[in-house]
Amino acid sequence: MQTFPSIPDASVSNALDFALGLDPSEVPKSAIEAAxxxxxxxLGVCAAATPxxxxxxxxxxxxxxxxxxxxxxxxxxxxxxxxxxLPGAAxxxxxxxxxxxxxxxxxxxxxxxxxxxxxxLAALAEARPDLSGAEALATLVVGYEIAGRAGIALHATVExxxxxxxxxxxxVAAMAARLRGASREVLRHAMGIAEYHGPRxxxxxxxxxxxxxHDGSGQGALVGLSALVMAEMGFQGAxxxxxxxxxxxxxxxxLGTFWQVEHQYVKPYPVCRWAHPxxxxxxxxxxxxxxxxxxxxxxxxxxFHNAARLFPGMPATxxxxxxxxxxxxxxxLVRGAVGVEHITGAGLADAEVAALVDRIAMIExxxxxxxxxxxxxxxxxxxxxxxxxxxxxxxxxRGGPERPFSKADVVAKFEAFAEPALGRSRTVAIRDxxxxxxxxxxxxxxxxxxxYDAP
Numbered sequence: 001m002q003t004f005p006s007i008p009d010a011s012v013s014n015a016l017d018f019a020l021g022l023d024p025s026e027v028p029k030s031a032i033e034a035a036x037x038x039x040x041x042x043l044g045v046c047a048a049a050t051p052x053x054x055x056x057x058x059x060x061x062x063x064x065x066x067x068x069x070x071x072x073x074x075x076x077x078x079x080x081x082x083x084x085x086l087p088g089a090a091x092x093x094x095x096x097x098x099x100x101x102x103x104x105x106x107x108x109x110x111x112x113x114x115x116x117x118x119x120x121l122a123a124l125a126e127a128r129p130d131l132s133g134a135e136a137l138a139t140l141v142v143g144y145e146i147a148g149r150a151g152i153a154l155h156a157t158v159e160x161x162x163x164x165x166x167x168x169x170x171x172v173a174a175m176a177a178r179l180r181g182a183s184r185e186v187l188r189h190a191m192g193i194a195e196y197h198g199p200r201x202x203x204x205x206x207x208x209x210x211x212x213x214h215d216g217s218g219q220g221a222l223v224g225l226s227a228l229v230m231a232e233m234g235f236q237g238a239x240x241x242x243x244x245x246x247x248x249x250x251x252x253x254x255l256g257t258f259w260q261v262e263h264q265y266v267k268p269y270p271v272c273r274w275a276h277p278x279x280x281x282x283x284x285x286x287x288x289x290x291x292x293x294x295x296x297x298x299x300x301x302x303x304f305h306n307a308a309r310l311f312p313g314m315p316a317t318x319x320x321x322x323x324x325x326x327x328x329x330x331x332x333l334v335r336g337a338v339g340v341e342h343i344t345g346a347g348l349a350d351a352e353v354a355a356l357v358d359r360i361a362m363i364e365x366x367x368x369x370x371x372x373x374x375x376x377x378x379x380x381x382x383x384x385x386x387x388x389x390x391x392x393x394x395x396x397x398r399g400g401p402e403r404p405f406s407k408a409d410v411v412a413k414f415e416a417f418a419e420p421a422l423g424r425s426r427t428v429a430i431r432d433x434x435x436x437x438x439x440x441x442x443x444x445x446x447x448x449x450x451x452y453d454a455p
Contacts (some may be wrong), residue, residue: 012244015191016184018087018255019146019174024138024388031259032438035140037410038104039432041266042118043078043451044414045102046093047421047430048340049272052318055096062092073229075123076452086123087225090172093119095218100340101322102417103269106144107400109151110203111164113171114264116221117143120172122451123225124179131444133178133437139175144261148169149194153242153251163201164218165223169194170240182232193227194239194290202446205278207272208313210319254290257356265400266410269338275325276383276397277378279332285382285392286333293334293356297385297412301329302365303378312362314354318343329380330356340417370392375402411435421455 024032049055053444059080065089077091084092097115097202098104105112121140151167173194177187199219206213231237242248269279278301283292307325315321321328321343328338330353331342339346368377379390399405405413411431418427433447 010328014255015146015243015252016187019187020180020182020184021363022138022256023144027138027141028259031141032134032137034259034262034264035144035436036434037407038114038144038261038264039118039121039137039140039437040414040431041410042097042114043430043434045100045270046078046097046119047455048102048417049096049100052096052115052344054098054099054318057212058095058099058218059092062088066091070091072127075126076424077409078119078122078401078451079089079404079453079455081452086176086229087222089126089209090116090119090124090225091218091222093122094221095212098217099212099319100270101214101272102267104264105273106148106151107266107373107375109148109164109167110161111151111168112154112215112217112394113144113147113164115164115166115215116172116216117147117175119221120175120225122448123375124176125444125448128179129445131448133439133442133444134200136215136444137437139178139291141172141259141261142178143175144264145171145255145259146174148238148260149251149255150242153248156251157242157245160200161203163199163203163216165199165201166219166221167198167220167242168217168229169198170242172221173227174229176225180228180232182228185235186228186231188239189235190228190231190239191240192244193230193242194224195242196238197223197227199223203308204306207306207311207323208308208321210315210317212319214319217297237272246275246373249373263401266413268399268404268405268413269324269328270340270343271324271328271338272310273309273376273397274303276329276399277329277395278303278307278380279338279378280398281378281380281392281395282329282382283332284395285380285390286336291325291333291382291392292389293352295354295384295386297331297383299329299356299360300363301325301360301380302368302374302380303377304368304376305364306372307362307376307378308362311360314350314357317348320349324361327353327363328358329360334373334406340420376400405444419452423455426450
């Protein structure tokens with residue numbers, strides 16, 4: 001393989017050494033625990049998304065388009081049982097998860113890591129029957145730390161707002177290099193390939209026209225694993241700008257000292273995070289005031305610019321529902337929850353929700369815009385038919401570092417999402433296996449045996 005010019009900055013060398021050489025014992029216990037909970041949460045979303053049309057289509061596409069007879073490069077699809085290539089298996093699960101918008105995210109990246117990293121780990125583990133739980137979690141930490149910094153660097157150096165697939169591909173490539181024993185040179189080429197081929201899709205185009213494309217993470221997982229395999233074969237990649245450019249160096253300076261995996265948010269609702277502060281605001285108002293939809297004349301939601309641009313009306317598809325703030329707010333007030341059943345099937349034709357959607361106005365507020373992306377804020381005014389006006393005050397979305405969920409909260413969410421698809425016994429088995437991964441001598445196979453068969 002042709003080598004790159006000498007490494008221009010210590011941050012590049014540190015990134016390579018971190019990805020390939022991080023010892024599980026060097027990762028703080030808090031980061032390992034965060035990685036285990038992130039894995040559990042993501043697997044719950046993947047399970048819940050299994051019967052959804054987008055997930056089924058992604059799995060069928062992976063089997064048809066991204067397959068291989070080479071056993072060294074094959075993996076089973078999560079919650080399906082069929083096989084595809086390593087990139088194909090990761091693509092199928094990441095696309096499935098991406099289309100049930102309940103997976104974790106990281107405010108500074110304005111996007112998501114676990115959606116690609118967890119499917120990549122599951123696919124790569126197929127060729128590693130010896131993989132320990134501790135090494136699996138350390139590899140997942142690598143994915144979060146590399147992808148997160150690549151995402152922040154990308155947002156800081158380009159004007160357009162790109163989907164998560166544009167940068168979570170680099171985290172996937174780093175995970176693959178680690179578990180496949182790649183050299184520093186191979187990983188450097190792989191990250192260059194992953195960044196160059198990564199889907200620099202424009203997020204706001206999807207927001208304006210919600211589809212199954214979502215956040216580009218299926219392609220991010222596909223590209224990341226493909227990039228590593230190609231680099232192993234000798235395919236050359238240009239240096240990754242988000243890692244190697246001088247202006248990116250500051251975003252890598254805290255690698256190995258600040259653990260981004262500990263600062264992800266967990267979503268209580270399967271809709272765009274931008275809608276969550278408004279949902280939480282009306283949820284808390286409803287609990288405090290026993291709000292009844294029939295008593296509501298109109299609702300004003302003030303939030304940041306991107307939240308105000310979410311789909312404005314009653315959705316016709318699941319994709320539109322997940323990107324509709326008024327629909328989510330109305331659903332919370334009418335049904336007392338926002339769950340998978342509300343964004344699919346009969347939930348999309350809920351007449352009571354539709355009637356309330358028409359009474360909700362979105363207003364962009366500079367105060368909340370200044371807080372974005374570090375936080376997701378909104379405030380809501382509910383005008384009642386008797387003339388009373390109830391105000392929520394400024395509300396930040398639950399589930400992030402500012403309003404964190406407990407371990408019990410994350411476990412409860414996992415069970416609520418996974419059990420309808422997998423049944424109680426399989427859900428409990430996955431829960432216990434994931435939470436036990438950090439225990440000494442615990443093999444990843446204890447978890448893997450529950451992951452691949454169809455529900």
